[in-house]
Amino acid sequence: MAEDKKKKSISKGRREALKTLATVPVLGVMAYGVYKKEKNERSKRLAADMFRFKEKPVPPPVTDGKRIRIGIIGYGIRGKDLMNALGFSTPQHVEDLKTAWKSNAQDSRYKDFMEQEDLNVEITAVCDIFDKHAEEAMAAGANIHREGLNGKYGPTPKRYRNYKELLAADDVDAVIIATPDHWHGTMTIDALKAGKDVYCEKPMTWTVPETYMVREAVRTSNRVFQLGHQNRQIETYNRAREIVERGLLGPVTLVETSTNRNDPNGAWVYPIDPEANPKTIDWKQFEGDPERIKEYLDYMTSAGLAKYIGPDSRDKFNLERFFRWRCWWDYSTGLSGDLLTHEYDAVNQILQLGIPDSASSSGGIYFFKDGRTVPDVLHTVYEYKDRNLSMLYSATLASEFNRSRKIMGHDATMEIGSTLSVTVDPRSEQYKDQIEKGVIKPGQPFYTYTPGQKDVDAISSATQLYFAQRGLLYSYVNGKRFNTTFLHIKEWLDCIRSGRKPSCGIEEGFQEAMTAHMGTRAYLEGRTMYWDRDKEQIVRG
Template identity: 50%
Template structure:
């Protein structure tokens, strides 16, 4: 070793600290306690039979034929799903590439290029807005991920009516990313046509539609996936392991929240300058619901009206519920109450911009609470409260011991764990387990569902969700968010909507499968 360099051991550090009066003794005690906390965390994981950092193996593409897809609804969400499936517009790719050159932390281009080839072809595009359809045709032709492509492939056809797309012999499966008021009928028609279905959340606009869609899917036998890509989030899968091992003790209260504070978050989406009665098939748009004169505002900001969706319940609540449902298998609640109102966005909308719902599960001795504001950005995450510990369930998972815990009483009394520090932290993509969480780790905790980690690699969760669905088609196996999970999501959300709109407590009769 170079004489000018020296390797400092733990013993050297302890000796140095010990020479500093008072501070040395305190620092030594802190170092010893931290060592024990780390040791305790590892022992706890071993004792529970958990390998918290056994990152899931990347799902391979199932052997089999190339699957030919059609997409119905190629606007904002449809565009995103096309990208997740491996088809991006050349201009989008060019923009991502240019931004990566300017900012090394912008990894959108690299992440997209490294996505697995899902062995699919897009054969059909249906959108009733000409601009969306034109852009999607070029995206769906971009099999080679080019930034220069300017010609539409002869294999990709535009349909102006989704029924014609479903009748096409060269389409095996469909992605449905339309507004909610079209989900049920399109899903039913797709099932009857024998097309496998990936449909965006919320499942349906009404509870009656949820029953009808479930019936059609079950009778057809098609492979069905609801678009809750949180099913692929690594930390949620780890959360289930911890809950199954009773790390939290008896769970009696769950709180989930979603706050957003900008027009886009409140569904005030931009209105395209080329949107008019000549470029939008308005009559087809309003076909499943009430007649209304042409309105570009309603076309682009449809979530703000009951005719087309269910507001916060069908949008953001469903994400939060499905995340908990995959961990806890809650199913449909026994009852629901809801409240809220239009407190900030006085823009003619009908759905509330502040909304809260409380769901009761008496057979589980558990309450599930949802709360949201579209006019405040204060972050509040998913929290599972047990007798022995509390779990903050985000992309970074943290478990805090409860000060009155029975299970961890000895460790708490000995000062080995503390209620103000997580005793277990799981950060996807990290290869070690800490008994504490630094400010830096907390700062980088992800808020959304855009990415997870597989073997240390950042991956788009929607890409993984579509891959799971495609693998299910090839193996004739239903994926994680099948029609049964989708039905539970739909009924739960509709209970909250009905409770709010009718100002009453809504009950679910599980035996008769009906609301009362």
């Protein structure tokens, strides 16, 4: 009965309000409209004043435009992307892009690729242990004019069957490493010792011990090292960093970031090539460097984690493991090394967090029960005591529900992806007067920044969708759209020529690697891991 009376009262109130509005003179309605418009304009002016940014300075042109000779190690999924960013693709891929563009004018990948700046590089050497991938890399490297089938191609790069032979080549100045995780550290160290500049895909290392070794090798090499976090080139993140630095969010106490995917491709169940077999794949070389493997096996055994090791895998040829290697700790760094590192590096460049004081993780194999040993659901909490801040990473490979990256301050929360928005907190002290005056409406985006991107085209997999939502596919420079991987590789090449410091060098890489390893070990050992800043060591709780 009380509920019915309440509903009748609300209904009556609405009717009375409508009657009142009907009696308001036209001028009164117009005056209210003017007032509302002025209030909105005041809000917009305030936002414009608060969020006025300086344009990011463009680095001076590189004076020494020498041609750089590059060797490619690994031409799988990511290796192809990196070669495309260099300006090299197989004739068949160019044909496919052209066909897609003709059938869909909004698919601008062909146009973007053809208009991409010439980076003045030459692919002189390729190495892949799968014959088909090696042959494709050679065809891409010879396609110097970015032509389709039946085009005029240049010299074919030399194929090396072992990466050490490639590193010994005199006509290789720099290398790009796009191999499975368990090879990253070993190949980086060997390349630096051979006097090559290095671009290595993330994560930087597979194990904790080799993380120190890579750092030492870079510091003593006098070569340029760039870790492949292309999000360093995203303009949205630069703007987010300035918002934090100017205190517009107030004290930041919590960061939430996540990865959601929901299909086999996103869970690393990649297709198995029908041409793959023991005769076309060097399985022994795929398995890894014996010394690093022994270190890994010794650690897993001493920590009581032998159950995570595939005991027979290293002697038996296995196509599933070769193409879907991310699913096993024997070759992978799991969600921490693959996807958490993207999120961590984005937050780290905005907040300058560094290595956390502690890490706690939980999760498991909840959906993809296909023999994998790495989890498909993971939650990791990093604590930064001196910053009075926690960072929460949460991931599932069995749901595509979109969760934005949030940096939560006492006065406002910033959400960052392909766009950026700032929402003022109702309890804000910094904006209390503006809230009371009605200039700022809490709970709604007060400031929004959208780069020039209108559409996300050619999304063909869960991985690409994730990259697009996170702003990892494209960035904008002076209003023009660029592939972020192209910008990141270009920066690396410019640093080689000029001596400048790359944005994701060894110090940033060391922070990324140790942070990811802390999360992984916390999950594997079921205990909190701590960082001893004086000794620079991960210690068990």
